[in-house]
Amino acid sequence: MRNLHIRWWTVGAAIAVAATLLLKGPYAVSVLNLIAISALIAASLRFGMLIGEVSFATSSFVGLGAYGAGIATTLLNWPFPLAMLLGPVVVIGVSILFGLVTLRVKGPYFMLIGFAFVEVVRITLGKISIIGGVAGMGGIFPPRILDPWMPTLVMAVVIALLFGLYVIEKSDFGKVLVAIRDNEDIARTVGLRVLSLKIICFAIASFCAGVAGSLHGFVNNVISPGDFGFLVTVFALAFVKIGGESSIFGAILGAVILVVINTFALGLGDVEHYVYGGAIVIAMLLMPQGLVGLPWRKCFKGRGAKPSARVSKTATR
Numbered sequence: 001m002r003n004l005h006i007r008w009w010t011v012g013a014a015i016a017v018a019a020t021l022l023l024k025g026p027y028a029v030s031v032l033n034l035i036a037i038s039a040l041i042a043a044s045l046r047f048g049m050l051i052g053e054v055s056f057a058t059s060s061f062v063g064l065g066a067y068g069a070g071i072a073t074t075l076l077n078w079p080f081p082l083a084m085l086l087g088p089v090v091v092i093g094v095s096i097l098f099g100l101v102t103l104r105v106k107g108p109y110f111m112l113i114g115f116a117f118v119e120v121v122r123i124t125l126g127k128i129s130i131i132g133g134v135a136g137m138g139g140i141f142p143p144r145i146l147d148p149w150m151p152t153l154v155m156a157v158v159i160a161l162l163f164g165l166y167v168i169e170k171s172d173f174g175k176v177l178v179a180i181r182d183n184e185d186i187a188r189t190v191g192l193r194v195l196s197l198k199i200i201c202f203a204i205a206s207f208c209a210g211v212a213g214s215l216h217g218f219v220n221n222v223i224s225p226g227d228f229g230f231l232v233t234v235f236a237l238a239f240v241k242i243g244g245e246s247s248i249f250g251a252i253l254g255a256v257i258l259v260v261i262n263t264f265a266l267g268l269g270d271v272e273h274y275v276y277g278g279a280i281v282i283a284m285l286l287m288p289q290g291l292v293g294l295p296w297r298k299c300f301k302g303r304g305a306k307p308s309a310r311v312s313k314t315a316t317r
Contacts, residue, residue: 004170013159020151029151031263033219036158037212039255041232042239044208046251047165049240050174051198052181053106056114056233057098060121061091061206063228065213067125070137070223075130080143084214091210092203099199118230125225136224140217154215161208166248168204177201242283244290253291 020032041062048055068087072078078086102113126134142150168174180187180194187194217223235258243254258279265275287294 004167009163009166013163016155016159017152020155030219031259032151033154033215034263035256035259036155037215037219038236038239038259039252040158040161040208040212040215042236042243042251042255043162043165043248044205044212045233045236046240046245046248047169047208048202048205049245050169050177050181051201052184053103053110053198054114054233054237055202055205056111056230057095057117058114058206058209058236059118059228059230059232061095061209062213062216062232063121063125063223063225064091064094065210066140066217066223066228067131067137067213068210069214069217070140071131073141073218074137074139080146084211084218087214087217088207088210091206091213095203095206096199099202100195103195103198103202114233115230118228118233122225122229125228132224134225136222136227138222140221140223142218150219154219157211157215161211162248162252165204165208169248173197238280240290242280242287242290244287244292246289247292250290250292257291 016036020029023029023032041058045055045058048058065087068090069083072083072086073080076083098117102110105113125131131137146153169177176187176192176197180192180197184194213228216227239254239258240251241254242250242258243252244250258276261279262276265271268275283291
């Protein structure tokens with residue numbers, strides 16, 4: 001972990017937190033909350049992709065996190081910090097069991113199982129009357145003292161988890177996960193417990209999705225099973241692909257750009273879906289590597305390569 005770009009993370013975090021303090025309008029605050037939560041969901045999905053799998057179960061883990069916050073707040077009357085953690089902790093247990101069963105398969109089979117799991121969880125939540133059934137739950141409010149600071153808290157929690165995912169990816173453990181994605185069989189031959197490592201990766205990603213769900217519950221105050229269908233993962237995947245899956249910054253940038261576009265498109269009536277869908281199609285056609293793969297990255301790489309190139313030329317002389 002030689003270079004974690006601490007300076008850039010600090011600048012970005014300062015700008016994001018300052019935005020929550022300066023923008024006080026309800027609409028602007030709701031957009032900032034949506035951007036932050038969407039970025040965390042996209043980053044959690046991308047972290048799971050380090051082992052080469054796309055998990056549609058992410059939608060369910062977001063939902064379980066939200067319902068955990070709702071149950072802890074409205075039914076158990078737990079304090080806010082514990083209510084925030086109930087959903088994510090439950091998600092860790094569920095994701096480990098889910099991973100033990102499903103991570104033995106790959107590719108489309110894993111995606112289909114995740115899709116089925118999302119529908120099972122959604123239908124199950126809709127049939128439990130104590131949590132509101134299909135109508136959902138309401139009254140998921142943070143303490144009143146936190147009302148003015150809730151956007152800042154949401155942004156701070158999201159930034160902390162995003163940086164945590166970034167550090168893990170840059171660590172030796174992250175390199176092992178990428179090695180498993182590149183060639184699982186070779187990873188086994190050197191003694192790596194591939195299934196266990198996959199489950200750990202999956203649990204970390206699911207925990208972050210659960211936290212995003214808890215934040216979603218406290219920010220929106222009302223949740224329902226329909227909020228956590230497979231489209232949550234579809235949108236998160238769009239954020240990752242548009243931003244670029246080669247870096248966590250791609251997931252963040254994709255979430256920012258597409259949420260802003262979607263916010264603008266909401267006022268266009270029936271044209272909304274054409275604008276949003278058209279933006280995704282055009283971006284995928286013109287930027288197959290995503291926004292982080294645009295020429296400016298190559299320029300930075302080129303600047304970094306010049307000294308070594310000069311050295312090699314000098315050596316050949």
